[in-house]
Amino acid sequence: xxxxxxxxxxxxxxxxxxxxxxxxxxxxxxxxxxxxxxxxxxxxxxxxxxxxxxxxxxxxxxxxxxxxxxxxxxxxxxxxxxxxxxxxxxxxxxxxxxxxxxxxxxxxxxxxxxxxxxxxxxxxxxxxxxxxxxxxxxxxxx
Numbered sequence: 001x002x003x004x005x006x007x008x009x010x011x012x013x014x015x016x017x018x019x020x021x022x023x024x025x026x027x028x029x030x031x032x033x034x035x036x037x038x039x040x041x042x043x044x045x046x047x048x049x050x051x052x053x054x055x056x057x058x059x060x061x062x063x064x065x066x067x068x069x070x071x072x073x074x075x076x077x078x079x080x081x082x083x084x085x086x087x088x089x090x091x092x093x094x095x096x097x098x099x100x101x102x103x104x105x106x107x108x109x110x111x112x113x114x115x116x117x118x119x120x121x122x123x124x125x126x127x128x129x130x131x132x133x134x135x136x137x138x139x140x141x142x
Contacts, residue, residue: 034076037109037116041080046110049132050118052076053104059097062088069119070094074103081115086134086141091122094136107132 054074123131133142
């Protein structure tokens with residue numbers, strides 16, 4: 001009997017996960033890479049390493065003051081966006097980046113009222129700490 005009861009529990013748990021996924025609620029149960037970004041924003045944190053993924057909703061002109069940065073806005077969760085400031089003096093530019101493209105990232109999060117900024121998406125030129133990266137269309141930019 002214990003084996004059958006265990007099997008019933010597993011089947012029910014799987015059915016619940018399928019239902020949650022179809023209803024769009026699985027992210028809150030299982031978590032996601034973007035949970036780090038959402039938590040950092042909610043808690044007003046800065047200078048924390050995060051990983052996640054988002055959809056490009058807008059590309060912006062490069063920031064050419066000081067170190068040059070490719071800039072774009074990612075929707076990382078429903079209703080939450082971040083500005084990505086990718087240093088193109090230290091890492092390759094993502095050529096052909098368009099609205100709707102998916103981008104994965106690892107970088108440093110800085111809080112602001114608009115949703116925050118992801119930067120340090122490149123290697124550490126001095127080799128003192130782990131660097132970040134961007135991943136787009138099968139290519140990694142670091």
